Amino acid sequence: GAVVSQHPSWVICKSGTSVKIECRSLDFQATTMFWYRQFPKQSLMLMATSNEGSKATYEQGVEKDKFLINHASLTLSTLTVTSAHPEDSSFYICSRRVRDEQFFGPGTRLTVL
Amino acid sequence: GENVEQHPSTLSVQEGDSAVIKCTYSDSASNYFPWYKQELGKRPQLIIDIRSNVGEKKDQRIAVTLNKTAKHFSLHITETQPEDSAVYFCAKEYGNKLVFGAGTILRVKS
Numbered sequence: 001g002a003v004v005s006q007h008p009s010w011v012i013c014k015s016g017t018s019v020k021i022e023c024r025s026l027d028f029q030a031t032t033m034f035w036y037r038q039f040p041k042q043s044l045m046l047m048a049t050s051n052e053g054s055k056a057t058y059e060q061g062v063e064k065d066k067f068l069i070n071h072a073s074l075t076l077s078t079l080t081v082t083s084a085h086p087e088d089s090s091f092y093i094c095s096r097r098v099r100d101e102q103f104f105g106p107g108t109r110l111t112v113l
Numbered sequence: 114g115e116n117v118e119q120h121p122s123t124l125s126v127q128e129g130d131s132a133v134i135k136c137t138y139s140d141s142a143s144n145y146f147p148w149y150k151q152e153l154g155k156r157p158q159l160i161i162d163i164r165s166n167v168g169e170k171k172d173q174r175i176a177v178t179l180n181k182t183a184k185h186f187s188l189h190i191t192e193t194q195p196e197d198s199a200v201y202f203c204a205k206e207y208g209n210k211l212v213f214g215a216g217t218i219l220r221v222k223s
Contacts, residue, residue, distance in 0.1 A: 032209070043202060043213045044157065093156060100145040100164070102211050104156040 002098045003027045006105035013084055014113055020080045021108045023050075023094030029074035030096040035067075038091040038107075050077040050094075084112040115140075115207050119214030126193050128223045136203035136214050137185040145206040146179060146186045150199045151216075157202060161188070193221045 003026040056069035068080040144165040149157035203214040
């Protein structure tokens with residue numbers, strides 16, 4: 001199966017700062033990657049679809065200016081949480097699809113103080 | 114539409130007993146239905162999946178059944194063990210995306 005890595009695994013930041021999370025596809029090139037958010041004791045909610053070389057597609061209710069996605073290469077997608085607030089504290093997980101299957105990164109735990 | 118309903122939200126079973134989790138959906142276009150197991154703080158791990166051209170799939174103690182007419186699919190775990198305790202999510206494809214159920218907390222008591 002596909003190998004997906006994320007960095008950092010956890011981050012603590014002050015309110016108002018920006019945080020960048022990297023998602024790498026280590027074995028296959030990925031023209032499309034997905035970003036999910038998971039609040040405690042809740043399910044995974046798709047935030048956006050990251051498209052290599054073009055704009056990301058955001059799900060309804062997700063602010064594109066707050067969650068900046070860049071997919072500049074076939075192996076790297078980044079999610080930047082801008083002007084983070086405590087309510088942005090969550091588990092952020094990226095994934096890539098191989099045929100039908102989704103392979104998830106290990107996730108990034110973001111805590112905003 | 115996009116949603117997947119998952120039940121129950123929590124399930125406690127005695128070690129050795131079976132556990133069944135059920136998901137229902139409403140659209141007819143979905144053809145791929147995976148199940149994930151997630152341990153605390155970890156990524157979801159695919160444990161079994163089923164495609165719409167079959168009605169049942171089994172992998173050792175885990176099985177999934179699919180009823181496309183009734184639009185529901187179920188996860189069956191037999192001979193449960195304490196290490197099966199985790200959160201289980203059903204999902205279905207929607208376009209090129211996955212839509213997840215709300216999750217079931219499974220506790221296996223020894």
